[in-house]
Amino acid sequence: xxxxxxxxAPESRDIANLKPNYRPFINGEFVDGNGEPLKTINPATEEVxxxxxxxxxSDVDTAVKAARKAYTNxxxxxxxxxxxxxLFRIARLIQERSRELAVLESLDNGKPIKESxxxxxPTAAAHFFYHAGWADKLDYAGLGPNPQPLGVAGQIIPWxxxxxxxxxxxxPALATGNTVVLKPAETTPLTALVFAExxxxxxxxxxxxxILPGAGDIGQSIxxxxxxxxxxxxxxxxxxxxxxxxxxxxxxKLTLELGGKAANVVFDDAPLDQAVEGIVNGIFFxxxxxxxxxxxxxxxxxxxxxxxxxxKYRVSTLRLGDPLDKNxxxxxxxxxxxxxxxxxxxxxxxxxxxxxxxxxCPVPERGFFFAPTVFSDVQQSMRIAREEIFGPVxxxxxxxxxxxxxxxxxxxxxxxxxxxxxxxxxxxxxxxNQLRAGVVWANTFNRFDPAAPFGGYQESGFGREGGRTxxxxxxxx
Ligand code: NAP
Ligand code: MG
Numbered sequence: 001x002x003x004x005x006x007x008x009a010p011e012s013r014d015i016a017n018l019k020p021n022y023r024p025f026i027n028g029e030f031v032d033g034n035g036e037p038l039k040t041i042n043p044a045t046e047e048v049x050x051x052x053x054x055x056x057x058s059d060v061d062t063a064v065k066a067a068r069k070a071y072t073n074x075x076x077x078x079x080x081x082x083x084x085x086x087l088f089r090i091a092r093l094i095q096e097r098s099r100e101l102a103v104l105e106s107l108d109n110g111k112p113i114k115e116s117x118x119x120x121x122p123t124a125a126a127h128f129f130y131h132a133g134w135a136d137k138l139d140y141a142g143l144g145p146n147p148q149p150l151g152v153a154g155q156i157i158p159w160x161x162x163x164x165x166x167x168x169x170x171x172p173a174l175a176t177g178n179t180v181v182l183k184p185a186e187t188t189p190l191t192a193l194v195f196a197e198x199x200x201x202x203x204x205x206x207x208x209x210x211i212l213p214g215a216g217d218i219g220q221s222i223x224x225x226x227x228x229x230x231x232x233x234x235x236x237x238x239x240x241x242x243x244x245x246x247x248x249x250x251x252x253k254l255t256l257e258l259g260g261k262a263a264n265v266v267f268d269d270a271p272l273d274q275a276v277e278g279i280v281n282g283i284f285f286x287x288x289x290x291x292x293x294x295x296x297x298x299x300x301x302x303x304x305x306x307x308x309x310x311x312k313y314r315v316s317t318l319r320l321g322d323p324l325d326k327n328x329x330x331x332x333x334x335x336x337x338x339x340x341x342x343x344x345x346x347x348x349x350x351x352x353x354x355x356x357x358x359x360x361c362p363v364p365e366r367g368f369f370f371a372p373t374v375f376s377d378v379q380q381s382m383r384i385a386r387e388e389i390f391g392p393v394x395x396x397x398x399x400x401x402x403x404x405x406x407x408x409x410x411x412x413x414x415x416x417x418x419x420x421x422x423x424x425x426x427x428x429x430x431x432x433n434q435l436r437a438g439v440v441w442a443n444t445f446n447r448f449d450p451a452a453p454f455g456g457y458q459e460s461g462f463g464r465e466g467g468r469t470x471x472x473x474x475x476x477x
Contacts, residue, residue, distance in 0.1 A: 006319065009326040011113045016104040022189065023053040024213055025196035027066035028206025033059050035214055040189055043110035044323050044332040044367040052189050055212035060181070060221045063210040067152040067179040068227055070207030076149050076177050080136035087132035087175060089202040094125040094167075097198065101191055105163055106323040108190045110332030110368070111286055113324050123448055124167035127466075130450035131175035134471060138176065141468050147475040149177030150253055151229035154222040156243075158235045159185035159334050160289040160390075166192050168465045169232050170209060171450075176474040178230065181210045181222055187335050189213040220246070228252060230474065234291075237414075237459050255463025255473045257291065257455060259388040260416030262437065263409035264294030264445060267402075268303045270421035274443065276310045279394070282419060282445040284318060284372055287333055288392040291460075292417035294445050296378075296385060297396045298405055304398045308376060312357060315372050320361045330392060333368040342370055342391035349375050349384040354395070380411055388414070402427065406434040415457030419445045438464070 024033040035054030042049050055063070075083070094101065101124075102117040111120070138147050153173045157165040162184060173180050184192035196211045212218055216239070223231055223246050233243050234257040247254050264282045266275045282294025299307050323331035333339040350356055354375040363369045370391055378385050378395040385395050399405040409418055418437040420428050428442040438456045441447060448454070453464035463473050 006327045008322070010322060011103055011106075011324045011326060013103060013107060013324060015099050016107055017100055018049060018104065018107070021051050021053070022193045022213070024055050024059060025193065025199070025209070025211040026059065026063045027210065028200065028204075030196070033213070035059070035218070038186060038189075038213065038215075040108055040187060042107050043187075043334050044364070046367055049107055050190065052193070052213050054214040055218050057218075057221045059212060060218060060225060063181045063212055064152055064225050064227050066207035067181050067210055070205055071149075071151055071179040074205045075179050075208050078177075080138060080177070083174065083177065084132045084135035086202055086204050087128050087135060087171065090198055090204070091125045091128035091132060093198045093201055094121065094128065097194070098122070098125070101163060101194060103324065104194060105191050106331065108188050109159060109162060110323050110334050112328040112331045114326055114328070115286060120161055120164045123450075124164045127167040127171040127450045131171035135175040138471065138475070141471050143468075143472055143475060143477040147176075147477045150474060150476060151178060152227060153178045153180050153230040153232060153474065154225065154228040155180055155182040155232045156219040156222065156235065157182065157184055159188040160286060160291070162188040163191040163195065165234050166195060169234075172465070172470050173232075173474050174208065176471055178474050179208045181212060181228070183212050183214055183219050183222060186213075186215050223247065230254070232473065233257070240461060253473070255455075255465070256461035257463070257465060258459060258461040259390075260291045260293070260414045260456065260460050261296060261386065261388055261412045262292055262294050262414075262417040262419065263296045263298050263412075263435075264419035265405050265409055265421065265431065266297065266299045266303070266307060267422035267424075267427065268300040269423045270443070271423065272303065272307060272310060275421040276307065276314050278419065278421060278443070278445045279311060280314055280318070283394045284315070284330060284392050285446050287330055287370070289334060289338070289390055290446065292439060292446065294417075294419050295389060295393070295395060297394055298399055298408055299396060300405075301398045301400050308396065311374065315374065316359050316361065318359065318361065318372055320359075320369060320371060321364055330372060333370050333391060336368055338390065339368040339370060342389055342393065345384055345387060345389045346373060346393060349378075349382065349395070352379075352382045352384070354378045354382060354384060380408060386412065402431070406431065410434070410436050413459040416460035417441070
């Protein structure tokens with residue numbers, strides 16, 4: 001139908017250096033875990049990629065002991081300027097192995113190669129570079145004199161940005177002198193285990209970083225371990241609440257980065273073509289598997305029709321398919337489970353009376369895919385306006401006045417991010433002040449920088465990652 005025909009431009013999967021087996025990383029070595037091995041699949045084809053050894057509860061204890069020993073004997077004693085050298089080395093190794101990491105991430109997660117290549121992997125390296133710079137300057141971070149590390153950090157991450165979430169967790173922990181036991185998500189363990197190889201290449205002292213693949217129960221035993229001083233969790237609000245209950249009454253420090261249902265607010269004076277690009281990026285980036293996705297579009301009534309028309313045209317040009325094809329805009333949904341969650345919520349939108357439009361793009365027969373979908377006539381009470389869908393599905397609501405926009409934007413149990421599109425600077429500042437969201441973007445969306453703190457309000461969690469504020473989560477100040 002389009003003017004342009006695209007020839008396939010697949011990246012070679014050989015670059016991923018995929019191995020048939022991967023193993024947990026404890027005390028600087030790959031070891032046989034005592035858990036039941038898991039098979040990780042390529043969600044775009046449903047083929048098994050590799051078998052991954054997992055940790056058992058006793059392996060968690062071994063890893064925590066290794067992390068404690070490394071903390072006490074080596075890492076906490078090392079001058080910040082020396083720790084920084086390791087972080088710089090890791091950052092450079094991530095750059096050196098960036099193509100391999102990008103292809104592996106796209107295979108294991110299903111995200112388009114152009115995103116893993118241009119966003120996930122470079123931003124992961126940037127987090128190590130940024131935090132390397134802080135390691136010997138903690139006295140000047142504005143957190144008081146002589147801030148001290150906490151000890152052993154237990155870190156649990158989700159599947160939507162596997163390597164990037166690892167970097168958000170490990171870089172600040174190491175820069176501030178803590179050691180780490182990290183559990184990647186069950187469906188995306190591979191890049192974390194290549195990161196473990198990078199730790200070996202960087203000659204990071206054994207035990208400073210430990211990586212334990214496994215299911216939720218392994219996450220839970222990290223949380224419950226008596227010799228862990230800090231828990232950093234990114235994932236669903238339900239599991240976050242569970243962890244908060246488990247940590248209550250202990251001396252463990254906790255940060256939670258949970259879900260979101262961000263409002264992306266478009267005023268009638270906004271540059272509409274740019275806004276449409278921002279709306280598309282806000283909800284269709286990474287198949288909508290983004291905690292800060294702009295999943296609720298609030299558009300001023302006077303331009304609603306025009307925006308919808310432009311939006312549908314633009315969305316119908318998005319290319320869905322093989323994540324390794326460099327032309328692909330939308331890859332695979334990470335798992336069958338997530339796909340059925342998306343389908344369930346979309347059905348609730350139909351039943352509750354919203355109007356569904358789906359891009360006419362071809363959808364591959366194998367693998368987990370979901371065509372970009374836009375709901376209009378959405379009411380605030382509907383599940384698709386309240387619950388996180390975590391997929392390529394946008395809910396569109398309208399408003400008449402700025403006050404109404406603020407009320408609707410804030411009508412959510414979450415509070416992670418928000419977007420504002422208007423030409424008026426004063427309105428941007430006024431809105432940003434009223435919106436209860438940790439990050440507010442103006443005339444852009446989904447921009448990330450290691451220097452900018454990220455985190456939520458309300459059910460989106462607490463604590464910040466990134467920037468000077470993010471250091472505090474790993475320090476006694
Ligand atoms: P999830 O089920 O909460 O899983 C997150 C991680 O926690 C996974 O590694 C998971 O292991 C583990 N886990 C499961 N049960 C656990 C327990 N009882 N104790 C300790 N750990 C446990 O979330 P998800 O479905 O993977 O990820 C999607 C959610 O994450 C979305 O709601 C999204 O908004 C949120 N998210 C938030 C941010 C943020 O920065 N705020 C960023 C990304 C994602 P398994 O892999 O084995 O299940
Ligand atoms: Mg996988």
